[in-house]
Amino acid sequence: MKNFIITFLILMVVWVLLNNTFQPDILLVGAVIAVFLSLFMCKRCELFQDMNFTPKGIFYTIWFLGVFMVELIKSNLDVTKRVLNPALPIKPGIVEVKTKLKSKFARMLLANSITLTPGTLTVDVVDDSFFIHWIDVKDEDIKSASKEIVEKFEKYLEVIYG
Amino acid sequence: MEILELIGAITTLTGSLILLVASIGLLRMPDVYNRLQVGTKATTLGTILSLLGIILIMPGWWGKLVLLIFFVMMTSPVSSHVLARASYFIKIPFTDKTVVDKLKVSAKARKVEYEKK
Amino acid sequence: MVNTILEVAVAIILLSIGLTMIRFVKGKTSVDRVIAFDMMSIASLALIAILSYVTQREIYLDVAIVYGLLGFLAVIIIAKYLEKSL
Amino acid sequence: MKKLLVLFILAAFVSVLYPLYSSFHGSTGLTEVSQFYASKENIEKVNSQNLVTAVVVTYRGLDTLGEVTILFLTAAIIAFFLKKESDKRTLRKNSEIFKTAAKLLIPIITMLGIYIFINGHLTPGGGFQGGAVIASAVILMFLAFPNMEFSHKFFESLESVSGLVYVGLAAFGAILGLGFLDNAILPLGKFGELFSAGAIPVIYSFVGLKVGAELSNILHKFKSVQADN
Numbered sequence: 001m002k003n004f005i006i007t008f009l010i011l012m013v014v015w016v017l018l019n020n021t022f023q024p025d026i027l028l029v030g031a032v033i034a035v036f037l038s039l040f041m042c043k044r045c046e047l048f049q050d051m052n053f054t055p056k057g058i059f060y061t062i063w064f065l066g067v068f069m070v071e072l073i074k075s076n077l078d079v080t081k082r083v084l085n086p087a088l089p090i091k092p093g094i095v096e097v098k099t100k101l102k103s104k105f106a107r108m109l110l111a112n113s114i115t116l117t118p119g120t121l122t123v124d125v126v127d128d129s130f131f132i133h134w135i136d137v138k139d140e141d142i143k144s145a146s147k148e149i150v151e152k153f154e155k156y157l158e159v160i161y162g
Numbered sequence: 163m164e165i166l167e168l169i170g171a172i173t174t175l176t177g178s179l180i181l182l183v184a185s186i187g188l189l190r191m192p193d194v195y196n197r198l199q200v201g202t203k204a205t206t207l208g209t210i211l212s213l214l215g216i217i218l219i220m221p222g223w224w225g226k227l228v229l230l231i232f233f234v235m236m237t238s239p240v241s242s243h244v245l246a247r248a249s250y251f252i253k254i255p256f257t258d259k260t261v262v263d264k265l266k267v268s269a270k271a272r273k274v275e276y277e278k279k
Numbered sequence: 280m281v282n283t284i285l286e287v288a289v290a291i292i293l294l295s296i297g298l299t300m301i302r303f304v305k306g307k308t309s310v311d312r313v314i315a316f317d318m319m320s321i322a323s324l325a326l327i328a329i330l331s332y333v334t335q336r337e338i339y340l341d342v343a344i345v346y347g348l349l350g351f352l353a354v355i356i357i358a359k360y361l362e363k364s365l
Numbered sequence: 366m367k368k369l370l371v372l373f374i375l376a377a378f379v380s381v382l383y384p385l386y387s388s389f390h391g392s393t394g395l396t397e398v399s400q401f402y403a404s405k406e407n408i409e410k411v412n413s414q415n416l417v418t419a420v421v422v423t424y425r426g427l428d429t430l431g432e433v434t435i436l437f438l439t440a441a442i443i444a445f446f447l448k449k450e451s452d453k454r455t456l457r458k459n460s461e462i463f464k465t466a467a468k469l470l471i472p473i474i475t476m477l478g479i480y481i482f483i484n485g486h487l488t489p490g491g492g493f494q495g496g497a498v499i500a501s502a503v504i505l506m507f508l509a510f511p512n513m514e515f516s517h518k519f520f521e522s523l524e525s526v527s528g529l530v531y532v533g534l535a536a537f538g539a540i541l542g543l544g545f546l547d548n549a550i551l552p553l554g555k556f557g558e559l560f561s562a563g564a565i566p567v568i569y570s571f572v573g574l575k576v577g578a579e580l581s582n583i584l585h586k587f588k589s590v591q592a593d594n
Contacts, residue, residue: 007472010472010473011472011473011476014229014473014476014477015476015480016225017225017226017228017229018225018226018229018476018477018480019225019480019484020222020223020224020225020226029483033476033479034476037472037475037476037479038472041471041472041475072203072206072207073207075203075207076180076183076203076204076207079183079184079187079199079200079203079204080180080183080204082187083183083186083187083190083191083200084183084186088190088191088192090191090192090196090259091259092193092195092196092256092257092259094266104461104464104465105465105469107461107462107465108240108461108462108465108466108469111239111243111462112235112236112239112240112243112462112466115202115203115239115242115243116202116203116206116235116239117203119199120199121195121198121199121202121242121243121246122239122243122246122462123195123243123246123247123250124247124250124460125460125461125462133195133198133199133246135196135199167281168280168281168284170281171280171281171284171285171288172284174284174285174288174325174329175284175287175288175291177288177325178287178288178289178291178292178295178325179291181291181292181295181322181325182291182292182294182295182298184295184318185294185295185296185298185299185302185318186298188298188299188302188314188315188318189298189301189302194308194310194311194314197302197311197314198314201314201317201318205317205318205321205322206321208322208325209321209322209324209325212288212292212325212328212329213324213325213328216328216329216331216332219281219332220332223331223337223340226337226340226341226344227328227340229344230324230328230340230343230344230347233344233347233348234321234324234347236466236469236470237347237348237351237466237470238317238321238351240351240462240463240466241317241351241354241355241358242314242317243460243462243463244354244355244358244359244460244463245310245313245314245317245354245358247358247362247460248310248358248359248361248362249308249310249361251362251457252361252362254308254310341481344477345477345481345494345498348474348477348498348501349501352501352504352505352508355463355505355508356504356508359508362457
């Protein structure tokens with residue numbers, strides 16, 4: 001039921017964004033289509049099962065977006081610095097990090113955030129270990145690498161997705 | 163109104179400069195994985211900034227542009243992750259500067275799983 | 280004023296697409312070529328958005344969305360083809 | 366010797382084709398047919414903002430019918446020649462991240478396809494394009510979940526039903542005495558809104574559904590054939 005409602009809401013938002021209007025007849029058409037689509041697609045999906053719909057969860061979602069944007073800009077400054085430096089200062093390697101997150105959606109968000117933040121790229125995901133290509137390896141140890149890469153996002157995602 | 167348009171135009175210009183940095187990085191980086199790093203991050207932010215600039219210039223079009231930004235933010239990391247995973251699987255070599263490869267020594271990851279029908 | 284800045288931006292994006300093209304031709308491995316293709320298609324999204332402002336036609340944004348979708352699908356398909364598990 | 370022969374053949378082609386090229390003058394005015402489509406009273410008769418759609422669906426809707434028939438034949442032929450035997454193939458497991466992203470993206474892409482064919486009379490696009498976008502959502506599904514059972518029975522019936530409704534609507538116009546595929550069987554509405562241009566959005570929706578279902582069936586057939594090799 002929760003999945004159905006969230007899928008419906010997402011589809012309605014997409015419909016409104018595409019049509020860029022709030023006229024009631026268009027909204028009605030969109031609602032009918034969205035109900036059918038979410039019934040058809042969401043028979044047994046569990047994508048949004050663990051989402052917390054509390055004020056705290058919503059607040060943390062917005063905060064997470066803010067942190068993410070800041071990291072994205074930082075990562076681009078980092079990339080620019082490395083690319084334009086004639087010496088090309090890189091020290092790449094693949095490190096292993098651990099995550100506590102169980103929800104699939106949260107893990108996808110975590111992997112995408114890691115890919116878009118300074119110097120890291122998710123190469124593979126096996127159970128609770130993420131294998132990360134790091135452009136400038138500071139620490140090979142699992143614990144300290146996790147602290148460096150994962151924790152800044154994990155603490156928000158943990159609240160939002162339980 | 164004028165000021166907003168000017169800010170938008172400058173945002174778009176910044177985005178295009180970041181795209182330029184991305185292409186320079188693509189030329190300079192030594193191996194596939196480093197190129198993917200530069201390619202994903204810089205193109206994503208560059209495109210997002212260009213689209214944000216257009217939103218500021220033409221506020222009436224925000225719907226589709228916001229959808230486009232969401233789409234780029236969702237798909238670009240996923241596609242580069244799939245590419246990186248594929249290129250590790252087919253053993254594309256690392257550059258000599260690489261210091262560590264935990265994926266090789268990890269027993270969990272070495273077992274390649276197949277889908278069976 | 281705005282249009283001049285946008286023209287400069289378009290020129291810079293075109294330059295970056297040209298530089299990407301060098302990597303596309305040089306390649307070395309096929310994955311390099313795919314990365315270059317991905318970058319070009321994402322950069323063209325920005326280009327289409329600017330074009331739709333310059334010509335004042337909102338409908339080009341639909342084209343941009345569908346183009347982005349096709350680029351994503353193409354990269355995924357080629358990646359799966361390269362690892363021989365299509 | 367071989368190169369000379371190629372050059373000679375090319376020269377022959379040029380000498381044949383050049384007169385055609387040199388005698389071609391781009392038409393300066395509208396031809397008789399285009400004048401009919403572009404004339405003011407005919408636009409008002411159809412009341413659709415996108416003139417091209419009005420021409421394609423109302424005046425030249427027969428072409429779309431032909432295309433849909435061709436597509437159906439293609440699907441039938443592929444199904445006939447490429448029969449499914451048994452599945453004996455190993456696939457590498459997809460990354461979990463990609464699967465989750467696909468789950469999120471598939472409904473959104475389908476919504477985009479539906480938006481494209483419903484708004485066919487206002488924006489570029491229309492039934493075929495929207496159907497192709499829906500089929501690309503199906504491609505994404507096949508890529509992410511190769512083992513998911515695909516209810517091609519459902520898609521086949523969807524395709525037949527929407528094809529039937531398309532032809533039925535077209536014939537309905539003829540029964541009312543307005544002409545085959547006339548869009549005036551539904552109220553024309555206000556120019557430039559979603560509910561305008563009579564039956565064009567409805568017809569386009571069914572064309573879109575039909576094309577999407579048809580392409581999905583083709584993809585399904587390809588997938589099951591590929592599994593054999």
